[in-house]
Amino acid sequence: MQNLNAIPLSALRTIEVIARTGSLRAAAEELGVTPGALSQRLAKAEAALGQVLFTRSSTGLQPTDLCAQMAPRLTAALAELSSVVSDVEARGRNTLTVTVAPIFASRWLIWRIKRFNDLYPEVSLRVLPAVNVVDLDRSEVDVGIRVGDDPALGVGATKLLDQRVFPVCAPEIARQITTLDDLFRWPVIRETEALYGWQDWLAAVGAAGRVLPPGPTYADASLCLDAAMTGQGIFMAWESLASDALARGQISAPMDVRAKTRAAYWFAVRNHSRRNPSVWHFKRWLETELGCAVQSWTAQHGADAAPAS
Template identity: 30%
Template sequence: MARSSLPPLAAVRAFEAAARHGSFTSSGRELGLTQAAVSYQIKVLEERVGQPLFHRRARGVELTHVGTELAKKASAALDVIADAFAEAQGSAQATLEISVIPTFATNFLAERLGRFQIAHPNIAVRLEVSETLIDFQSDTFDIAIRSGKGQWPDLECHKLIEIEFTPMLSPALAETIGGVSKPEDLLKLPILGGGDPWWVRWFEKAGVNSDVLKGRPSQTFGPQILEATAAMAGQGVAMLTPAFFKSAIDSRQLIRPFELCSSDETAYWLTYAHAYRNTPKVKAFRSWLVQEVDGFLQTEKQRGYVSRASSLADRD
């Protein structure tokens, strides 16, 4: 039989339910339809078949001989479709694929992801660290975490953590100039990523003319985690987000000479395609991340590592 001649699935479902219940009204309750809607769908099917499928009785309906034979095969066919869909859905929900930028992956997500796995043992997580923008139409990722201003078209974007930054360096490097007590002292030392606009913004907020950075040699490291590693090795002063390097500060691998932080309205964002917004695994991860981020922000605000903290749920 040519598939082009197949009847509408809605009509088949209405017929199969009515055949099981022996009632248009009861099948309507199962399918969320009115009795009239069920009757219409069955009429569509009867017109396709070319003969009645039910005898209409005063107390319900009764299958005709043709209807009885059709009901057996329709029920079996719907079972096959249901099983195939359940299998596909189970496979899709089994693995959550996340693309995340290096600093957020290393300094936030990696040390917490185990808690998500414990809370959701049926969801396996595949994590890829990358700064490459994700095309959800062609890539296999369900979720991406990126930094920016959340202006990505056709994506659901949820702000996670607003990015603040301040200069940080190793204690040993600071001692080479007798310590750092004022912003201008930083200019006596190598500046890592001196071409980064963050330096200009921070110096201007500190009351230092950013022109002092012009003409200085500049190394480009990319992710914050790489600049932080170079700074801990005494290679220069890095502009970093203090909340992500609290362990290095607590262990004195890095020092933060000034409380002053600056920002440029960028943040870390959770992003995914609109079509994924109601996917159970995506909803589970987002709900978990809301709690983790809120707890992190409140704790770090109390410790002085962030100057602002607000609920993710309030920001959506």
């Protein structure tokens, strides 16, 4: 490895980031420098290697064939180095970084983290709410909790829980609903016009294709749940996210049926974090908590309660 003495690590990182992002400006933003400074770094890196790695044109930088061949290897090597640094830092502070959807973080996880802290006081849990799926193997994030049909977008993951949905509303509205026809006399609260979950639930109660009444639209599921609490109509809620509001009596479920969707909760782990025992402590705790969120209803009604007619 004596040849590494001839070129600094920062030069290799410069080449990798520019090749991966495809833009001098994007690469500069990632590295926290100006495009002009990064251009100078690139010139020095090419001089140190004695090779032209990018061609300059009016449309920007284009990697040469040599650069295109070496860039994936640089990405893998730098990811490994980053992992080594993360492992050393983790041994000192035992921090577990978790990315989750904002609604899951605010509606469910934040209310339970103290129980995890009480069980594992040696683990410092760092929660990063993110709308977009984080590429775990190109980040410092250890764990991703994901919801959807596709578990991990290329990263191995294990299923935590099938996602089920059911209609919820304010308790005063629920008291006036005893049949499906009663349910459809109230406005339907929409997150989007796609009406996620409704078709699964309607099929489960034998009412597939039924036209839903109009209602207010909010571009956020958390706001929709709040709207249901305030008596604005019926919302099709995710089982886990509505469990606390149900337990507190803020909303009610006027019908007994909970329908399974095609989606599920998935637990994805960064490859280099699999050796960390805290990851598996967190997974076992999460499985227990998610199970408790749905077990009480299942125990009372069974997995497939019959719909009211």
